[in-house]
Amino acid sequence: xxxxxxxxxxxxxxxxxxxxxxxxxxxxxxxxxxxxxxxxxxxxxxxxxxxxxxxxxxxxxxxxxxxxxxxxxx
Amino acid sequence: xxxxxxxxxxxxxxxxxxxxxxxxxxxxxxxxxxxxxxxxxxxxxxxxxxxxxxxxxxxxxxxxxxxxxxxxxxxxxxxxxxxxxxxxxxxxxxxxxxxxxxxxxxxxxxxxxxxxxxxxxxxxxxxxxxxxxxxxxxxxxxxxxxxxxxxxxxxxxxxxxxxxxxxxxxxxxxxxxxxxxxxxxxxxxxxxxxxxxxxxxxxxxxxxxxxxxxxxxxxxxxxxxxxxxxxxxxxxxxxxxxxxxxxxxxxxxxxxxxxxxxxxxxxxxxxxxxxxxxxxxxxxxxxxxxxxxxxxxxxxxxxxxxxxxxxxxxxxxxxxxxxxxxxxxxxxxxxxxxxxxxxxxxxxxxxxxxxxxxxxxxxxxxxxxxxxxxxxxxxxxxxxxxxxxxxxxx
Numbered sequence: 001x002x003x004x005x006x007x008x009x010x011x012x013x014x015x016x017x018x019x020x021x022x023x024x025x026x027x028x029x030x031x032x033x034x035x036x037x038x039x040x041x042x043x044x045x046x047x048x049x050x051x052x053x054x055x056x057x058x059x060x061x062x063x064x065x066x067x068x069x070x071x072x073x074x
Numbered sequence: 075x076x077x078x079x080x081x082x083x084x085x086x087x088x089x090x091x092x093x094x095x096x097x098x099x100x101x102x103x104x105x106x107x108x109x110x111x112x113x114x115x116x117x118x119x120x121x122x123x124x125x126x127x128x129x130x131x132x133x134x135x136x137x138x139x140x141x142x143x144x145x146x147x148x149x150x151x152x153x154x155x156x157x158x159x160x161x162x163x164x165x166x167x168x169x170x171x172x173x174x175x176x177x178x179x180x181x182x183x184x185x186x187x188x189x190x191x192x193x194x195x196x197x198x199x200x201x202x203x204x205x206x207x208x209x210x211x212x213x214x215x216x217x218x219x220x221x222x223x224x225x226x227x228x229x230x231x232x233x234x235x236x237x238x239x240x241x242x243x244x245x246x247x248x249x250x251x252x253x254x255x256x257x258x259x260x261x262x263x264x265x266x267x268x269x270x271x272x273x274x275x276x277x278x279x280x281x282x283x284x285x286x287x288x289x290x291x292x293x294x295x296x297x298x299x300x301x302x303x304x305x306x307x308x309x310x311x312x313x314x315x316x317x318x319x320x321x322x323x324x325x326x327x328x329x330x331x332x333x334x335x336x337x338x339x340x341x342x343x344x345x346x347x348x349x350x351x352x353x354x355x356x357x358x359x360x361x362x363x364x365x366x367x368x369x370x371x372x373x374x375x376x377x378x379x380x381x382x383x384x385x386x387x388x389x390x391x392x393x394x395x396x397x398x399x400x401x402x403x404x405x406x407x408x409x410x411x412x413x414x415x416x417x418x419x420x421x422x423x424x425x426x427x428x429x430x431x432x433x434x435x436x437x438x439x440x441x442x443x444x445x446x447x448x449x450x451x452x453x454x455x456x457x458x459x460x461x462x463x464x465x466x467x468x
Contacts, residue, residue: 011316011329012117016132017147031128033120043315044120044128064146066326 003050007060008034008068012043019046021063027056038071047073086417086453091233091261091394091424091444093283093290097343098350101287104130104342115335117315127338134345135328141348142278142296143269148327151295152336156260157183159279159295162331163256164188164227166306172224173198175215177239178432179208179232182425183279184258188227198222201428207237207388208432212247225254230278231262234429234442235387236369236394238266245274254305260284264351265365265392267358270298277301285361286351287446288344291337303327310334354447361447365393368445372454373397379458380465386433386440393445396424396435399465404441407464415460419443 009015015031022029031044039045048056053070060067087095108130114123116131135147144150153159164187168174174188178201191197200218204210215226226248231238241257248255257278259268264285268278275298282292297303304325311323312333324330354360373389382400399407404421411417422439423430430436443457 010326011314011324012128013132013135013148013316013328016128019129020132020136031120031125041316041318043117044125 003073004047005050005053005070005072006032006035006038007046007048007053007056007070008039008041009045010041010066010068014065014067015044015046017063018060018065018067021059021065022046022048022056025055025059027052027059029056035073039068084416086415086449086456088417088419088443088445088449088453088457090446090449091284091442092420094285094287094446096448097287097289098347100346100350101289101343104346105289105339108339108342112338116338118313118335130338130342130345131336134341134348137345137348137352138280138294138296141352142263142280143271144296145299146327149297149299151297151328151331152341153293153295154291154337155283155293156258156279156281157293159293160184160227160256160258161187162295162309163277163279163306165191165309166331167225167254167256168197169224170196171198171222172196173200173220173222175200175202175218175223175226177201177208177210177228178203179234179237179239179429180229180426181233181258181260181429182427183260184227184229185428203432207235208232208429209237209239210244211240212243215244215247215251219251223251223253225256227256227258229258229261230268231259231266231392231394232426232429233261233394234396234424234426234440235433236261236391236396237388238262238392241268241275242273248276249274254301261394264347265358265361270296271300282340282344282347285446286344287347289340292340292344295331297327303330306331308333362392364447365445366390368449368451368454369393369395371451372443372458375455375458376461380461382465383461386435395443396433396440397443398435398438398440399461402465404439407441407461410464411457411460414464415456417457417460 030047114127116127135150139147202210202214259278260281263280282288283290314329370389376383386396408421420442
């Protein structure tokens with residue numbers, strides 16, 4: 001996952017839900033601490049490879065899992 | 075099963091409506107595993123152990139949401155017990171001059187918060203007497219309805235007699251009359267299938283430590299997918315691990331109502347309790363069959379063998395039997411059962427004075443046997459022999 005995006009959530013409860021859905025759909029992902037330059041929230045966000053992020057976003061929308069935004073990591 | 079036998083020894087535990095015991099081994103293991111291997115705070119830090127704690131809590135939400143027919147796991151709000159959940163629902167929803175309909179079979183977990191609001195001049199209450207056993211009808215609801223009626227708040231299954239309210243009919247009536255339907259499932263969760271969507275229930279309060287076989291200190295409020303959460307104010311505000319740059323409470327589920335660190339150890343156990351029920355051969359049908367068998371056996375044999383025995387529960391109920399034995403005080407019976415026979419039962423009013431008034435056992439109350447899936451016919455037979463000895467004064 002050298003070129004990755006992170007999905008930020010308003011709450012880590014939604015991050016956990018997202019991980020569950022992504023795992024079920026075989027989208028490789030990793031929970032990481034929220035980068036401080038992206039958000040002041042506590043907790044974690046979900047990192048997904050850049051090549052899979054569009055698919056990941058689609059799965060989350062399909063399950064009505066609200067997220068704050070998606071940011072590409074440089 | 076080895077672990078269960080070791081925990082139980084020769085004690086007979088018939089107080090499962092208060093708190094179920096023993097717990098399935100997986101419940102105990104989950105609590106210990108969290109305490110010894112995970113231990114961290116869910117939803118705050120981002121390290122591995124915090125993530126593990128968060129996964130445990132999410133899995134529990136998911137298990138419970140599926141168990142009660144709710145699509146979003148976020149609609150499961152964890153609390154300390156059913157009373158805690160009912161206080162959130164009642165005080166979070168009711169406003170000045172609202173009217174509420176409830177029943178005569180309520181536990182104090184419903185009637186006390188309602189009475190407090192009534193005494194302060196905030197709401198008015200109508201308590202429906204129901205039929206001889208306390209079961210209410212839509213006809214009574216029609217008669218009690220007022221222009222300012224906001225909600226129907228009742229228990230699903232009585233903790234005193236085990237009677238079950240006709241939830242589907244009441245839910246349909248509430249939907250038709252545009253009223254909020256709040257159901258106390260402290261006794262029924264884990265025994266009677268509950269589906270918020272199909273029964274038109276807006277929210278249910280459940281206890282984790284009774285029929286769901288979780289630890290004490292667990293419970294929750296489940297909100298239907300269609301309910302607008304803006305209609306319910308939180309009772310407490312504080313740290314949620316979310317939107318930490320804001321000084322106002324988040325306005326989304328479940329964070330809005332879950333300030334402060336959750337009881338993760340308890341929730342870990344509760345999750346396994348729900349899985350235990352899901353893994354039973356025929357799920358809740360197996361639970362019901364077991365409890366009906368024990369209840370029927372106990373009531374039928376006791377009625378024949380013990381002079382003065384009177385049951386206030388139907389023989390076809392789901393494992394809650396209130397009874398008296400003429401000439402003996404209920405406290406004497408339960409004390410002798412405990413001291414002389416190592417049989418645990420509960421006497422008195424069971425925190426439900428209205429229900430005892432309804433069935434005519436106020437203020438003395440009754441003895442209550444409440445069975446779990448771990449009780450056996452052999453244990454019931456042992457209790458019958460003990461009651462006969464107590465009755466005959468030996």
